[in-house]
Amino acid sequence: MIDADSPHGPAGTTTVRIARWTPGGCVWCGSTDSVEDFRNEPRCGLCREKEAVIDEAKHFIGMYGLRPLGGTLASEDEEEREYRVTARDAREVLNRIRLEKLPDPAAVRKALRPRAAAAGNTPAATTSGAPAKAPTKKSQAGVTGIDAIELQSRVQKLLGQLTSVDEQISALDGVQGLPARARMKDLERQRTTVLSTLAALEKARRRTN
Numbered sequence: 001m002i003d004a005d006s007p008h009g010p011a012g013t014t015t016v017r018i019a020r021w022t023p024g025g026c027v028w029c030g031s032t033d034s035v036e037d038f039r040n041e042p043r044c045g046l047c048r049e050k051e052a053v054i055d056e057a058k059h060f061i062g063m064y065g066l067r068p069l070g071g072t073l074a075s076e077d078e079e080e081r082e083y084r085v086t087a088r089d090a091r092e093v094l095n096r097i098r099l100e101k102l103p104d105p106a107a108v109r110k111a112l113r114p115r116a117a118a119a120g121n122t123p124a125a126t127t128s129g130a131p132a133k134a135p136t137k138k139s140q141a142g143v144t145g146i147d148a149i150e151l152q153s154r155v156q157k158l159l160g161q162l163t164s165v166d167e168q169i170s171a172l173d174g175v176q177g178l179p180a181r182a183r184m185k186d187l188e189r190q191r192t193t194v195l196s197t198l199a200a201l202e203k204a205r206r207r208t209n
């Protein structure tokens with residue numbers, strides 16, 4: 001979007017390949033550039049952008065029950081082809097920047113733990129009425145803290161998604177034709193999915209509190 005006048009802009013950016021993951025870095029490429037949680041893992045801005053492109057293509061493919069991504073780009077129409085091409089390009093970028101050795105998930109979790117505690121999500125602080133059961137499980141508090149943060153970030157993302165879906169629905173309002181109707185149906189389906197996921201997360205949140 002930013003590279004409006006250079007269609008191949010993102011692919012041309014100079015990405016220095018990092019050999020090893022260090023705490024605070026993206027678990028896929030090691031970059032520390034705008035790292036945020038993505039599917040419960042720290043990922044950098046570029047990675048999240050590319051993963052989102054692939055997710056969108058997967059969603060489209062799934063919605064129409066098309067052949068899975070990968071392999072040939074052969075498509076029934078232009079739209080499908082575009083999804084396949086952009087997803088392939090995104091995958092290429094991800095493969096190019098991938099760490100030579102991906103970090104051990106246990107090490108990543110361990111590195112996240114102090115951050116979770118620092119964020120003020122320390123269940124131990126709210127001792128009022130909390131049964132003092134299983135004090136031997138020292139790791140429990142840390143894990144709960146991370147889960148709460150993960151939940152929070154997922155909820156935030158879903159709310160953003162909901163806003164975007166709603167905006168698209170209002171934009172389509174009054175638009176005639178089969179593609180618009182199909183798109184609307186899909187948006188409504190997305191909306192239902194987002195809402196039920198939010199409900200499930202809310203339930204999970206109550207469990208962790």
Ligand SMILES: [Zn+2]
Pocket residue numbers: 026027028029030031043044045046047048
């Ligand atoms: Zn990355």
